[in-house]
Structure formats: C-alpha cells, structure tokens
Amino acid sequence: MKWTDLDDNWCPVARTLSLVGDRWTLLILRDCFLGLSRFDQFVSSTGATRHLISDRLKRLVEAGILEKQVYSERPKRYEYVLTEKGHEFSPALVAFKDWGKKHLPVRRTTQS
Amino acid sequence: MKWTDLDDNWCPVARTLSLVGDRWTLLILRDCFLGLSRFDQFVSSTGATRHLISDRLKRLVEAGILEKQVYSERPKRYEYVLTEKGHEFSPALVAFKDWGKKHLPVRRTTQS
DNA sequence: CTCACAAAGTTCTTATTTGGAACTTAAAAC
DNA sequence: GTTTTAAGTTCCAAATAAGAACTTTGTGAG
Numbered sequence A, B: 001m002k003w004t005d006l007d008d009n010w011c012p013v014a015r016t017l018s019l020v021g022d023r024w025t026l027l028i029l030r031d032c033f034l035g036l037s038r039f040d041q042f043v044s045s046t047g048a049t050r051h052l053i054s055d056r057l058k059r060l061v062e063a064g065i066l067e068k069q070v071y072s073e074r075p076k077r078y079e080y081v082l083t084e085k086g087h088e089f090s091p092a093l094v095a096f097k098d099w100g101k102k103h104l105p106v107r108r109t110t111q112s
Numbered sequence C: 001c002t003c004a005c006a007a008a009g010t011t012c013t014t015a016t017t018t019g020g021a022a023c024t025t026a027a028a029a030c
Numbered sequence D: 001g002t003t004t005t006a007a008g009t010t011c012c013a014a015a016t017a018a019g020a021a022c023t024t025t026g027t028g029a030g
Helices: A003-008 A012-020 A023-033 A039-046 A050-062 A090-103 B003-008 B012-020 B023-033 B039-046 B050-062 B090-103
Strands: A066-072 A077-082 B066-072 B077-082
Touching (some): A003 B023, A023 A039, A023 A077, A023 A090, A023 B012, A039 A050, A050 A066, A050 A077, B023 B050, B023 B090
16 A cells, blocks of 8 residues: 555544655654745755655645745745644644654764 | 664654654554554554564564563464553654644545 | 856656565464 | 464565756856
8 A cells, every 4th residue: 555545544643644754744844843944955954855855845835734935036936834734733743852852862972 | 865864863853753754653653552562453454564564563663662572372472562662652643643633634525 | 248156946867665465484273 | 184363574566765967047256
C-alpha cells in the first residue's frame, strides 16, 4: 500500500500522516514556526534537496497549511507562510520538541 | 543528506524525526497506543509490508521506545510493548489526532 | 552593453527505499 | 503426515530521494 492511500483512512492520525508524515515536511513546518519563509532558507536549514523542498512546499500549499505570498514584484518572488490551519499544527511540533529534549540529548561532543 | 543524519542535529524536533519521522513508524506507535502488540496485527492494521514493519519494529526496539516481550515459549513468540519512553510519546499522537479530526474530515462517502 | 550575482525552481542521472509476493522456521492441530 | 499459525526473511520490480547542474527573471557593477 502506498502511504498516500491513508488519506481517507478511518483514523485521524493516519489521515494527518498521509499529509505531513514524512521527515522533510515536518522539518519545513518547524522552520515556518521558527520564522523562515523562503525557498533557499528551507533548503539550507533542513539540508533536504531543492527537489524535495519544492515538492513538499507544493503539497503544503495545496493542503492549505502554507500560503504563497508575494514579497517582491519584479522579480516576482514568493514566500511561504503558515495559514491558520498551519498554525494549529504547533502542538504536534511542541510535543516532538519536548520528547526530543527529554529523550534524545545531543550526543555530539563539539569542540566549540 | 539522508534523514538519519538528523540524529545529532541541534534541534530536538529534528532528532525526534530522525527516529520516528516516517509514516509507518508513527502508525505503528498509534497501534501500540490502541493496544496492538503483535507483528501480524501491525501488518494488517497499518497496511505496510511485512518488510517495513520488521524494519521499523527493530528500530523502535533499538531506540528503547518499544520492548520485546515473550508471550509464548514454544513456540517462542514475542510481542512489542511500549516502554515508559514510548508512552511519553502520546502527546504527539494526540496532537496529530486532534489536528486530523479538525482539519481532515473523512471524505469517503461510504454506503454505510 | 556585458558580465556576475541572486532567488526560486526544474531537470538529469544515479543510488536508496519501498511494495508485493513468495519462502522459511518452529511448533500445534487435525 | 499434512495443514495451519505467527513471525520473520528474501527477492525483484517500481517508486522515491540524493546531488549536482541548469533555467529563468531580474538587479547592479564596470
């Protein structure tokens, strides 16, 4: 079964996952909550390929979670901002953050 | 960049995603919270292939989110149950559930 | 004018992951 | 003995992702 087939699953968790349930999508949403909004920002912040970012942003816009807004006429440029529907996703990211902070301490021994 | 490289990212959300940030893993966790615990239950409940379930369960056990418990000697059989660490993941799933219920109504027009 | 630069994508090829079905193992039930 | 059950594994084809280069539309410098 393909995961997109989950979109009309009886379970709301499954339906949500069919939309945002992949690593890069959720990372893009995290970035949005951190205030990022532009294509290249998502690329460098997440480390995903431009191809993936392009695809995921398209999906998020289609789903009404993000909205494309013009931030520059000539050259025409758009940025991506959270809609109300997108904002309401924050509890999920907060839950991820809390769990990660508690259970997955950074193991890098940086020589700062 | 591969998503597993996120495991020592500065961001706790990213670290969490490197572990559980894929559709099937989160769906398996949902099943655990619903009380399922056996291999074939996960297979039929999620619709993922046996291969994937096998891989994801292995990962979840390694991460200390699930625990293998013997439920039958001869034939030796194991079931998978949430650890404390796993239980603490519930806020995230609840957030997904709430969001899905509100924003992704089932669109199937079932004939009862 | 021409060259370099920037942002936001798109395209291309190669590598990795996933899907689906069949096979294995160990014991129980018929 | 043959079938059934649970929990995996293995195999190959198909889909998806990685990484780098290229495109488009315009700006600013020399």
